[in-house]
Amino acid sequence: MLRWLLALVLVPLVPLLQKRIDAQLGAYRAQEEVLYLWSGQHVRRLVPGFEGLAADVYWLRTVQYYGGQRLFARDKKFELLLPLIEITTTLDPRLVIAYKYGATFLCESPPEGAGRCDLGIKVLEKGVAVMPENWRLRQDLGFFHFVFLRDPQRSAEILMEASKLPGAAFWLQNLAAMVLAKGGQRESSRAIWRQIHDQSDGPMKENALQHIEVLDAYDAADALQSLVQTVEQRTGRRPETLDELRSAGLIGRPPVDGSGAPFLYDRQSGTVRVAPQSKLWRPDL
């Protein structure tokens, strides 16, 4: 009875002490991410018969690591991303999602991703090697070659390979031809991101939508610039501001991009650009 009483007295001390520790050291203390095993083969050897479950655990860890780095880390390094994906795909070579999302996490530019598309492409190539009959993975490899590496030639080749696989979508050949014919034009990018958007859900769909919004913003800037030229041709002078286009009835709404940021207008040159302050600005577009 005395022991029970003593235990009951001590139990409330635990949260009290924890509160004190949190107050002294901070409730959200920085925790260094550590990977003790760097090789998928080593992990595989440790869990005979439970490789599938271990792959799930590593995949969850990959997603949490990526999300944690993207949202909370000040110095977004993503340095454990590749080994985590490598371990996951070694433990379960058929986990398609790990190749697809893993490559996306690696390819996206910082701060959205690691900005290491060379590694992302390798991840997808590994998936294609393991599942040569999977047209979707090969299609993703083709897409990534185009949208991240800006290599329309190689992208079209891979998309053509994908189109010949059993069950492949009928539009892959058209897309390959378009990529080859129009190269780096936004029209091809939009078609590819539209496909990624239509085939995905969750974060991948949102990511594709954001890329489409970026392309929309750049297209809108081009459209405004051509309106500026139209006004100049009609009146012999360039408008002072883009709002003049609205008051002239040439555009129906304020000249802002999809994120609400005003476009940057240089009256001297007559150019309209997406403002670097905008969420939709990309240095490489």
Next chain:
Amino acid sequence: MGAGRLARVWAVAANTFRETVRERVLYNLVFFAIIMTLAGLLMGQLSIRQDEKIIKDIGLASMELFGTLIAIFIGVGLVAKEIERRSLHPLLAKPLGRDEFFLGKFAGLSFTLLVNVLVMAAGLALTLAGTGRRVDPHLLKAIYPIYLGLLLVVALALLFSTLTSSALAAVFTVGMVVAGRFSDVVRNMREVAPGAPAWLVQLLYYALPNFRNFDFKDRVAYGDPVPLAAMGTVTAYAAVYAAVVLLIGMSTFRSRELS
């Protein structure tokens, strides 16, 4: 086996089952229920479109893991503890043969494991249904071989239980189970140790119980076909291997000096 012998084996089996229930072995189902509930609630948010596969993986792996732990740690005590506690003597003084006692213990723990696996399978199906997923009857093609593997573990645990103390029997059984899970490493041993005699590698590969044979979890989780012929061969393997182990166990138990 005559009706009388069968009745005695049945009596020991029923008693063993009651004993395992009294020892709260089936309490592991509570942990399983908690794990499956958490998996059902959290995986959709954490895994990005992999929740169904992960729920299946967790359910099947839990069945195998919990079952193996029960088979080992209850199995090794079934005979050894009776000897250590000297409770075996009054039993054998009755019209009960050692073989009957041994087989009854095997049947009793096997039944406990069957109940355990069936309840877990129902729990897995409920979790899938509760999260809006299809309850896949093909899961049985992974669950059945898991149960076969558990029967083999029970047989091994019982064999060691007749040879030595329960602590050492546990060590030996765990060793056999781990070695059996590394059967592919054993088979390819010469790649890392070229000096190992081929005959020894072959002998080890075929002598150790190959627990890899019972692993259909990934195939089933990915919806791959599992040929019935393969299932039949795996069943035959488990039956033959378990029979050999049980026969050796019965022989050693018969010749064991109990005084």
